[in-house]
Amino acid sequence: MKVNKPAQVKGNVKSQKWKDVRGKRHRPPINSSDLNSSPVMARVIQEHQAAVRKKKPNVKRLKKKAKTVPGSKKSTSPPGVKKSHTQTQTNGSSMLTVDESDESQDSQDWKALAQSTYRNGVESPDDMDIGTPGRLEGEALHYCAERDDRQKHAVLVMQKDQTLCFRGKCFLTCLYGRVEVMGFTIEEGQQSYPLFSPASHCPLTIVALGSADDTRDDGTEAAAILRKYLSSASRKKLVKRIRLNSSVILLEPMETPLTRFLSSFADLSELFSPPVVSWLIFPHVADADIYRVTNSTVPVLNIQKCDMDGCAVILVCGTKNVGKSTFIRVLLNTLLNHTASIDYLEADLGQTEVTPAGCLSLSTIREPLLGPPFTHQSTPEHMIYYGQSSCESDLDRYLESLKALWHRRSQSRETPVIINTMGWIKGFGFQLLVDMIRIFPVSHVVQLGHGGSTQCPALTPEFLRTAHGCQTHPPAQTALDEFTESHSPPRSYVHLIVQSDFQGVARQGTSYHQRTNEHRELSLLAYLSQLQSPDPGPVRPLHCLTPYQVPHSAVAVGVTHCEVAPSHMLYAVNASLVGLCCLGEKVMSRGGPVLLSQAPICPCVGFGVLRGIDMVRGLYFLLTPVAPSILRNVNCLLLGAISLPACILATQSGFEGEMPYVTTDYSFDLSGAGKLRVFKGLIRPGQSGTTQ
Numbered sequence: 001m002k003v004n005k006p007a008q009v010k011g012n013v014k015s016q017k018w019k020d021v022r023g024k025r026h027r028p029p030i031n032s033s034d035l036n037s038s039p040v041m042a043r044v045i046q047e048h049q050a051a052v053r054k055k056k057p058n059v060k061r062l063k064k065k066a067k068t069v070p071g072s073k074k075s076t077s078p079p080g081v082k083k084s085h086t087q088t089q090t091n092g093s094s095m096l097t098v099d100e101s102d103e104s105q106d107s108q109d110w111k112a113l114a115q116s117t118y119r120n121g122v123e124s125p126d127d128m129d130i131g132t133p134g135r136l137e138g139e140a141l142h143y144c145a146e147r148d149d150r151q152k153h154a155v156l157v158m159q160k161d162q163t164l165c166f167r168g169k170c171f172l173t174c175l176y177g178r179v180e181v182m183g184f185t186i187e188e189g190q191q192s193y194p195l196f197s198p199a200s201h202c203p204l205t206i207v208a209l210g211s212a213d214d215t216r217d218d219g220t221e222a223a224a225i226l227r228k229y230l231s232s233a234s235r236k237k238l239v240k241r242i243r244l245n246s247s248v249i250l251l252e253p254m255e256t257p258l259t260r261f262l263s264s265f266a267d268l269s270e271l272f273s274p275p276v277v278s279w280l281i282f283p284h285v286a287d288a289d290i291y292r293v294t295n296s297t298v299p300v301l302n303i304q305k306c307d308m309d310g311c312a313v314i315l316v317c318g319t320k321n322v323g324k325s326t327f328i329r330v331l332l333n334t335l336l337n338h339t340a341s342i343d344y345l346e347a348d349l350g351q352t353e354v355t356p357a358g359c360l361s362l363s364t365i366r367e368p369l370l371g372p373p374f375t376h377q378s379t380p381e382h383m384i385y386y387g388q389s390s391c392e393s394d395l396d397r398y399l400e401s402l403k404a405l406w407h408r409r410s411q412s413r414e415t416p417v418i419i420n421t422m423g424w425i426k427g428f429g430f431q432l433l434v435d436m437i438r439i440f441p442v443s444h445v446v447q448l449g450h451g452g453s454t455q456c457p458a459l460t461p462e463f464l465r466t467a468h469g470c471q472t473h474p475p476a477q478t479a480l481d482e483f484t485e486s487h488s489p490p491r492s493y494v495h496l497i498v499q500s501d502f503q504g505v506a507r508q509g510t511s512y513h514q515r516t517n518e519h520r521e522l523s524l525l526a527y528l529s530q531l532q533s534p535d536p537g538p539v540r541p542l543h544c545l546t547p548y549q550v551p552h553s554a555v556a557v558g559v560t561h562c563e564v565a566p567s568h569m570l571y572a573v574n575a576s577l578v579g580l581c582c583l584g585e586k587v588m589s590r591g592g593p594v595l596l597s598q599a600p601i602c603p604c605v606g607f608g609v610l611r612g613i614d615m616v617r618g619l620y621f622l623l624t625p626v627a628p629s630i631l632r633n634v635n636c637l638l639l640g641a642i643s644l645p646a647c648i649l650a651t652q653s654g655f656e657g658e659m660p661y662v663t664t665d666y667s668f669d670l671s672g673a674g675k676l677r678v679f680k681g682l683i684r685p686g687q688s689g690t691t692q
Contacts, residue, residue, distance in 0.1 A: 136164045144241050146234040153252040155229050157238050158208035160245035165205045168273045169196050169259060170251045175229075176222045177247030178209040184333035184368035185209065194254055196371030198271045200513035200522065202326070204370070210245030222248060255536075258375070261529035262522075264539040265647045271513060312416040313441055317433055318448030319455045320423030323500045325351055325373070327448065328420055333368045335416060341366045343409065343417040346380075347402055347436065350389040350516060353420065356527050356577075356607060357520040358642040360384045360398075362405045364415070374522040382408045385579030385604040387560030387640020389520065395428060395470050399435055401601050406440060425456040428470060433459060435469035442493050450500045460495045521645040524577070527607060528648065530625035541652035543660050547611050547621040553589035554635065555620070558596030561641040569595050573639045574613050575649070575661040579604045580626060581636040592618075599638065605630050609644065610637065 136144060136158065147154040158164065158179070171192040172179075178187045181204060186193060197204040222242045226235045229250060242248070262268045314331070318324050325348075335342055346352050346361045353373045355361050361380035369376050384401045391398035419440060421433060437445060437459060447454050457463055466474055513522070531545055557573055564572050570593060581604045587594050608624030624631070649661045 134162060136162055144238070146230050146238055148230060148234070151229070153229065153250055155226065155234075155238065156249050156251065157241040158206070158247045158249065159241075159243060160208055160210035160247075162208045163205050165203050167197050167199065167203055169194070169198075169254050171195070171254050172206070173250040173252070175225045175248040175250050176242075177211045177245070179247050179249055180207040180209055181205070181370055182333050182368065183330040183337075184370065185337050187212070192250075192252070193368065193370055194256075194375075196272075196375040198372065198375075198513070200271065200519065201372040206249065208245075208247040210247060222246070257532050257534055258526055258529045260536070261532050261539055262525060265525075265651060267647065268513075268522075268525075311414050312443050313419070314417065314444040314446060315419040315421065315437060315440065315442045316446045316448070317421045317425065317459070318423065318500075319425050319450075322423070322448045322450055324348075324420065324423070324448055325353065327446075327498070328353070328418060329369045332365055332418060333370075335418075336365070336368055339416060341415055343413070343415045345402075345405065345417060345419045345440075348420045348422045349386055349391055349398075350422065351519065352523065354378045355380060355383060356524045356642065357389050358385060358387050358640050359604070360386055360401050360405055362409055372522075373519070374526040377523060377526045379606065383604045384601060385560070385581060385607075385638050385640060387579065387599065387638060387642065389642070390424070391422070391432075392424070392428065393561065395432065397599070397601065399432070399439070399471055402436065403439060404601055430456050431468065431470045434464060434467045435472050437464060437493075438469065438472045444494045444496065446496045446498060448498045448500055452499065454497060458495065458497065461492050520642075524642070525645055525648070527625075528609070531623060542609065542611060542623065542648065543652060545611075545623050547623045548631065550620040550622050552593045552618040552620065553591070554587065556583065556587050556594040556596050556636045557639070558599055558636065559639045560599040566595050569593070570613055570615075573610050573637065575644075576610055576639055577642055577644050578608055578610050578622075579638040579640065580606050580608055580624060580631070580634045581638050582633050583636045587635045596636070600636070602636065604638075605634060608637075 134140075136156075141156075141164075144158065145154055145156045155175070156164065158177075172181070172186065172195050173192040174186045174188045174190060176188050178185055180186070181193075181195065184193075195204055223235070223239050225248060226238055230238065238248075259272065262271055316324055316328055316331070332342055332344065342365045344353065344363045344365050346355065346359065346363070349358055349360070351357070351373070352359055352361070353369070354363050354377060356377075359380075361383040363378065363380040382405050384405060386398065386401060417440075419436070419442075421436065422429065425433065436442075445459050447459055449455055457467075468474070513519075532539060557569060559569070559572065581600070581602045583600060583602050606624060606626035608622045608626070610620060611623050612621040613619070614621070620637070622637075626634075650659075652659055652662075
């Protein structure tokens with residue numbers, strides 16, 4: 001990617017550096033308040049961390065040793081070595097020799113490394129070019145990786161700047177050195193991190209960074225680490241590959257309620273790996289299919305301070321399929337190397353990051369995002385259910401919802417903020433971008449483009465002084481009264497342009513599971529996987545789950561995306577996904593269902609499936625993973641245009657007779673029987689270059 005950075009216009013405001021918390025990254029095991037795609041996911045990761053602690057002690061860094069003084073008669077021997085000295089070779093290099101009368105197994109392993117590497121200062125043929133940067137694949141991967149099928153894990157030795165591209169799912173633990181995944185640096189001594197590399201997205205790449213301590217030269221520690229995970233023969237093979245800047249990683253299989261739930265569907269059974277492979281594969285992937293961050297992108301990813309309001313507020317925008325979501329994940333992970341948490345404002349209804357589609361949300365990100373959106377679904381601090389994957393039908397409600405979210409954020413917070421936007425950058429979509437830059441105290445605008453263009457005017461501070469939005473106009477006073485003073489001068493910010501140059505840019509993926517509607521279904525399936533039991537076992541269909549009974553008089557029912565006749569309202573919401581919302585006023589009932597005439601803007605705490613409606617007893621039957629303590633505050637059910645995936649209803653099992661919620665006795669030949677769909681692929685005459 002290429003970055004063009006115009007001159008920065010500095011405002012007369014204070015600046016504040018972020019606190020570097022890299023030294024405090026020795027966190028406890030993952031819990032439900034940290035990296036939790038769901039409470040069930042958190043429990044599985046906790047069990048895994050407990051198992052890891054049982055079989056290996058904490059890895060500690062070697063303390064920095066004093067350099068040896070030339071001519072000194074005293075020397076310090078490493079642990080387990082009774083006597084050691086150095087032999088000078090013919091070319092001036094040296095080799096460590098150990099007294100064989102009392103040497104540990106670790107010393108023997110390291111001695112084998114020394115003898116194989118420094119034979120008269122010449123490396124053996126097997127060790128040639130082991131530190132050459134590049135991708136580990138094929139025969140090169142064979143020589144630096146060992147797999148223990150009994151313990152079901154793999155250990156890899158990587159040299160600095162080498163990369164490993166893989167498909168599948170696993171836990172990664174850095175045993176020695178440092179590695180980077182999606183911009184996040186993982187060091188030895190840290191917790192294990194879950195990695196997800198499904199076929200629906202570009203494969204993950206692990207990059208070796210080497211050791212952060214340049215004075216570290218005692219390889220016996222790495223040999224001791226390998227001893228905990230590999231047999232003697234495998235250990236001796238890998239210990240020969242270890243150098244000063246080597247990194248050693250442990251890959252372990254991972255199974256979660258999410259992966260079990262997705263694998264239960266025939267169409268998704270090969271999402272993470274083909275059936276011939278047990279849990280991890282290292283495929284040959286073309287360079288064009290790998291997401292990489294070039295050196296030219298560093299100015300954007302290294303936004304660690306800002307001269308505006310003491311805290312960075314970064315708005316990322318660009319056309320569809322230009323790489324915004326992946327870029328934002330890399331940006332989030334990179335910033336997490338320097339700060340403990342980041343606020344993430346989701347303004348893209350169609351490609352949400354931590355929630356199902358159709359939501360506007362404000363989340364606090366504390367753990368890296370090492371997979372596509374459906375692998376890290378979580379509950380935001382604040383969320384509003386808009387109910388559609390596009391806002392073109394109600395622009396005012398979209399902007400008012402974003403204002404409500406920002407108003408709920410404490411203005412005294414000094415946490416950096418990243419704002420994700422939609423790929424709609426033409427017409428009203430571009431005007432919405434102008435409004436958002438004026439509504440929020442933006443310090444950086446990162447504009448992604450391709451082919452040497454941004455596909456819309458550059459959103460520089462100079463351009464914004466005369467641009468018109470949907471709600472705001474120069475000098476943009478009326479829509480900003482609740483955020484800024486009405487007569488304040490125009491605000492300045494840094495404008496950065498990133499050019500995407502990957503293959504297939506601006507085009508939707510055509511392979512299986514790569515279309516945007518499939519990504520939305522995966523995110524919703526990931527959320528519904530929380531309904532399943534955390535214990536291993538078969539997936540339970542909807543009719544086997546116990547629902548909540550909600551009285552008609554306790555909640556109001558509304559539709560967000562269209563007008564529905566009151567007599568048809570309950571037919572519309574039955575067997576549908578609904579947002580669980582909290583109205584600011586008490587619901588008043590006269591004995592029947594409470595129906596809303598228009599969609600409110602109110603907090604949403606989660607989602608549920610309205611499994612059935614009992615008109616005789618006046619009850620709704622609701623399936624939801626939301627905790628009962630939170631459900632007590634819910635008094636509104638909102639139906640949107642986000643529908644349940646067909647596989648949820650069509651693959652139910654364990655019953656006899658007609659399948660619930662599904663029927664084949666239906667004729668689509670009748671006028672109006674099918675869902676009305678708008679074909680957006682029709683090219684207008686103005687777009688094709690012809691006129692009528």
